[in-house]
Amino acid sequence: MTIGIICAGDEELAPFLPSIRDCQITEKAMLKFYRGQMEGMEVVALFSGVCKVNAAIAAQLLIDVFGVDRILNAGTAGGMHPDLELFDTVISTEVCYHDVATDILTEFHPWMKSIFFEADRQLVEQSRAAVERRKPAGNVIWGRMATGESFITDEGRQRIWEELAPLTVDMETASIAHVCYVNRIPFLAIRCITDTARHSGVGCFEENCAKASAIAKDITVALLEEMGHR
Numbered sequence: 001m002t003i004g005i006i007c008a009g010d011e012e013l014a015p016f017l018p019s020i021r022d023c024q025i026t027e028k029a030m031l032k033f034y035r036g037q038m039e040g041m042e043v044v045a046l047f048s049g050v051c052k053v054n055a056a057i058a059a060q061l062l063i064d065v066f067g068v069d070r071i072l073n074a075g076t077a078g079g080m081h082p083d084l085e086l087f088d089t090v091i092s093t094e095v096c097y098h099d100v101a102t103d104i105l106t107e108f109h110p111w112m113k114s115i116f117f118e119a120d121r122q123l124v125e126q127s128r129a130a131v132e133r134r135k136p137a138g139n140v141i142w143g144r145m146a147t148g149e150s151f152i153t154d155e156g157r158q159r160i161w162e163e164l165a166p167l168t169v170d171m172e173t174a175s176i177a178h179v180c181y182v183n184r185i186p187f188l189a190i191r192c193i194t195d196t197a198r199h200s201g202v203g204c205f206e207e208n209c210a211k212a213s214a215i216a217k218d219i220t221v222a223l224l225e226e227m228g229h230r
Contacts, residue, residue: 005043009047095144122186133222147171
């Protein structure tokens with residue numbers, strides 16, 4: 001089994017790189033893919049660059065070029081639920097877009113029954129077991145994530161919350177889930193909170209990104225370990 005790991009930015013990928021054994025680097029489509037072993041699992045990790053299209057390119061290349069069997073999206077997100085605190089982590093149960101018309105996915109390809117991409121149930125259960133065993137920093141919550149083509153500060157936050165009530169918002173997760181859906185590849189996202197309604201703005205994200213990325217990496221590694229035991 002080969003696991004693809006997609007991070008949006010280089011700072012989110014950085015905590016993973018020292019843990020990849022026998023690492024080989026392949027360049028494709030202006031991206032660097034780091035292939036090796038983590039926790040006894042074959043992995044291919046990269047940072048895709050920010051935004052939906054970049055993340056989708058990375059996901060499809062992981063499937064077509066590297067033949068991955070699962071894709072994990074690890075990194076950071078903005079907290080939308082009012083109870084979320086900085087450095088809490090959200091693990092996806094379902095993912096949606098907040099800036100795509102609702103009929104695009106249901107009336108056209110891929111003709112979905114709803115606007116929500118469901119996370120793989122086995123990966124969700126394995127993540128619960130991994131969190132229970134490893135007990136990472138901060139709280140871990142499972143639930144809905146939303147993705148759109150902009151960094152959300154105060155503007156737009158209320159509309160997204162009223163329409164979709166996601167726990168988090170980011171710029172890549174749904175597009176990766178979308179690619180996994182049409183390729184029938186199991187998917188899960190692990191995102192640690194860098195900013196909230198009370199602690200908002202790009203500056204807050206930049207200040208908290210390194211710590212949040214390390215937490216997301218620790219949970220992802222715990223999940224890989226759990227996957228390797230089954």
